Amino acid sequence: MSLPLLSFSSKALRPAVGFDxxxxxYATGADVTRTDGAFHAEVRAYRFNRMLVFERRLAGVGHDRDVARVRRDGFDHLTLHLLLSGTLVAGAEGEERRLRPGEILVIDTSAPQRNRCDDTHTITVAVARDQIGSLIPDPRAFHGTVLSQRVAGVIADLMISFTHRVEALTPDTSDQFGxxxxxxxxxxLKGTPPGAEAVAALGQPDGGRRRKVEAFIEAHLSDHGLDADAIAGGVGISRTVLYRCFAADGGVARFIQLRRLERVRNVLRRRGGAARCGPVRG
Known part of the structure; x- marks a missing residue:
């Protein structure tokens, strides 16, 4: 028999006290903020071997995990968020989208993310990376991917059934769930493009992000360590957003290479011009 790791309800508390x-x-896992509308929260969480299961009913609240927090807490697991009802806008930082009931959001906790909850009822399963690493070689590539009801219906059914029966499960049974x-x-995920169906619902448009990234690259073009991770951390966006911004250029690495080549050509042109003008000045 499994007992809740935690059980929380704001029902009996004044709104301000309940939010505090x-x-x-959630202080150790996310920056929590009030959003529009009345606040309400009910949470049940269960811990298993290499896995956590949450059932939550939330309203008037948002959760943010920016680059600094991700680096600080070192969380390293994959989470599946199944929306049962309500309005949930969530995803990789900068490319959040509004989920439809029955859809499942895939999140890698080693990457930035954010969400906004309005009268939502969700089930979340967090699985240790080593539980799925052999099955999904690069989970981070799917950070922010949204699975439709058609694709993820069986997974949703399993998550719902497991949550409803969680307190009656034996350790041997629950260990097989992950x-x-x-x-x-x-x-x-097979055949699902990384980040599929992810569209910006919050934050600045891609054009604004692209300009910020280009400015950062230009300022650090001579740094040997300039890569996708350094850019994402420096600008404060997810790698998924970064890749999307530069997809038409063949990727961010290709863009950096082209900018470096262009800088070298400019230097050579300037030196060539100086050489040609030398005799005239002499």
Whole structure:
């Protein structure tokens, strides 16, 4: 029999007190903010071997994990967020989208993310990376991917059934859930483009992000360590957003290479011009 790791409800608390208590509850994992509308939170969480299961009913609240927090807490697992009802805008930082009930959002906790909850009812399963690493070689590539009901219906059914029966499960039974979920997820992701269906619902448009990234690259073009991770961290966006901004250029690495070649050509042109003008000045 599994007992809740935690159980929280703001029902009996004044709104301000309830939010402060909820904020403290999540302080180690996310920056929690109030959003429009009345605040309400109910949370049940269960811990298993290499896995956490949450059922949450939330309203008037948002959660942010920026680059600094991701680096600080070192979380390293994959989470599946199943929206049962309500309005949830969530995803990789900078490319959040509005989910439809029945859809599942795939999140890698080693990358920035954010969400906004309005009267939402969700089930979340967080699985340790080593539980699914052999099935999904590069989970981070799918950070922010949204799986439709058609693709993820079986996974959703499994998550709902597991949550409803969680307190009656034996450790032996629950230990098999992670690997089974991993196999189903791997099958659902097969043929699904990384970041599929991710569209910007919050934050600045891609053009604004692109200009910020280009300015950062220009300022650090001579740095040997300039790569996707350095740019994402320096600008404060996810790698998924970064790749999308430079997809038409063949990727951010290709763009950096071309900018460096262009800088070298400019230097050579200037030196050539100086050489040609030398005799005239002499």
């Amino acid at each position: 208590a909820y904020h403290a509850l 690997p089974v979920l991993g196999m189903l997820l791997a099958a659902a």
